[in-house]
Amino acid sequence: MANGFPDQNFRIINADTGHCLVSLHGGVTHGSQDAADRLTGEKGQIAYAHTNDRVLGVQKPAAEEHEIWYLSGRADPWGVPLNYLYNKVSDIRSNWVLQPGRRVAAKGDQLSGMGMGMGAGLVHPLLSQSGVSDRPANHPYRDITEPVNELMMFGSGRDGVCKWRSADGMIFPQDSPDRVVTLALRAADGRPEAVLATRGAAPNQTWNFPSAVTR
Incomplete structure (x- = not known):
């Protein structure tokens, strides 16, 4: 096991609902x-077309490549393991990793600041497709x-990529074990999304990592 994750390719499947994390195409922006x-x-x-960042989604497992993840086995120039959580799908622009994003208020809260880490405030495209956020912050x-x-x-x-660790079936930033990946349901329509929330004991915060065979 590498930092609590399997050594080979794996899926990330929620123990409560059976949904898995996936990396989805972020669409294309056209302009001139x-x-x-x-x-x-x-x-x-001159017209141009710009490929947007990929977006994180959740879906039931369907034996698709964008469901597959792996933990980086590389180290930085000082020999410290990167522990980036990569998705198997890359594109012409980049390889893509899991990262905390902007902070989202709970019911009735007003937020004055952004979230944790260097990824805070970097907002991905909000697309209207299954498993992808299309709501206000x-x-x-x-x-x-x-x-x-x-x-x-x-x-x-990019700078500030999050390092991840897993223990007891939970996934969390290496330096913030009190914040864990959680499968949450949107209040308006019950659609599932993966967020980073305060650690508890709920089954929606526990994940399984079955091995994934790549083509």
């Missing part, structure tokens, strides 16, 4: 920008009375 011909001076616009969750952090996919080459 001003341009000028250097020879003639003629002005116009203050949308509460059922049975959660304290603020939580969103979880997001994050380019592995």
Whole structure:
């Protein structure tokens, strides 16, 4: 086991509901920008398409590649293990890792600050698709009375990537064992989302890591 995770590829499946964490395509942003011909001076616009960051979702296991995760076995230049939690799917831009995101208020709370870690305040695209957040930042969750952090996919080459650890079936930032990955249900419609919440004893905070065979 590496920092509490399996040594080989695995899925991350919630012990309470059977949902697994997945990395989903974040869509494409289209736009245009001003341009000028250097020879003639003629002005116009050039269209562009930008691939958005991947987004974290949850779904029932379906034997798909975006369900597969692994813990980095590499070390930094000082020999300290990175312990980044990678998803198997990469794209032309980056490899993608699990990362805490912005802070989300519980019922009736007003937040004055952002969440934990370097990932706080980095907001992923909010897409309307199964398992992906499409709500405002203050949308509460059922049975959660304290603020939580969103979880997001994050380019592995950026600064401040979170290091993860697992113990007793719980997943948490290496330096914050009191905050664990939790499967929460949105108050408005009951849709499941993975968030980072205060450690408790609820089964929705416990995860299994069955091995995953890659093609």
